[in-house]
Amino acid sequence: MTTVCAEKTAFLSGNNIYLRPLEAEDLPFVRQWYNDPVIRGQIGMTLPESKTSSEEWFERINKDKERVWFAVVRKEDDKVIGEAGLLRMYHLWRNTDLTMIIGDKEAQGKGYGSEAIRLLLDYAFGYLNFHRVSIGVVGFNEKAVRFYERIGFRREGVQRDGYYWNHRYYDFVMMSILEDEYRETCAR
Numbered sequence: 001m002t003t004v005c006a007e008k009t010a011f012l013s014g015n016n017i018y019l020r021p022l023e024a025e026d027l028p029f030v031r032q033w034y035n036d037p038v039i040r041g042q043i044g045m046t047l048p049e050s051k052t053s054s055e056e057w058f059e060r061i062n063k064d065k066e067r068v069w070f071a072v073v074r075k076e077d078d079k080v081i082g083e084a085g086l087l088r089m090y091h092l093w094r095n096t097d098l099t100m101i102i103g104d105k106e107a108q109g110k111g112y113g114s115e116a117i118r119l120l121l122d123y124a125f126g127y128l129n130f131h132r133v134s135i136g137v138v139g140f141n142e143k144a145v146r147f148y149e150r151i152g153f154r155r156e157g158v159q160r161d162g163y164y165w166n167h168r169y170y171d172f173v174m175m176s177i178l179e180d181e182y183r184e185t186c187a188r
Helices: 026-036 035-042 051-063 112-126 141-152 178-188
Strands: 017-021 068-074 079-090 095-102 130-139 153-167 168-176
Touching: 017 112, 026 035, 026 079, 035 130, 051 130, 068 112, 068 130, 079 112, 112 130, 112 141, 112 178, 130 141, 130 153, 141 153, 141 168, 168 178
Parallel strands: 095 130
Antiparallel strands: 017 068, 068 079, 079 095, 130 168, 153 168
């Protein structure tokens, strides 16, 4: 399934992808990803994602001024391959959390996630004037922990047994990147 975005405008644009506001017509993709057993385990989804629940979630994120959510779209064919956003944006402390999923399995491992994260970080630090961006990663998802470390995130703590999935407790790895660390990685 491909979403053609001719009438949609890229909000943040990279070499191979662009980020545009998430639209209601993107919700079938989100439902598919959130109901996938592997992705569900990695992001902490415990309940089925129905059409109604995804529509309610979409309404909430669009009303919440402390969040900004994007569709990750591949430029070559305008296909929606993921979703990403900033949430719990706390401007007084200049802190926010980040989320990103490349849900299209054929698009995983091709650098789109790195590009999406860099676009989001550039937006967070360069336009929204945040000082710190954080993310929580499920401990068993070692691939994601290494991915965020390559981007420049640092481990700052572990919530021991902070995540329960598939009859087991797992650690939850807290990671963050500061604006000067991000600028330093961009200079390389």
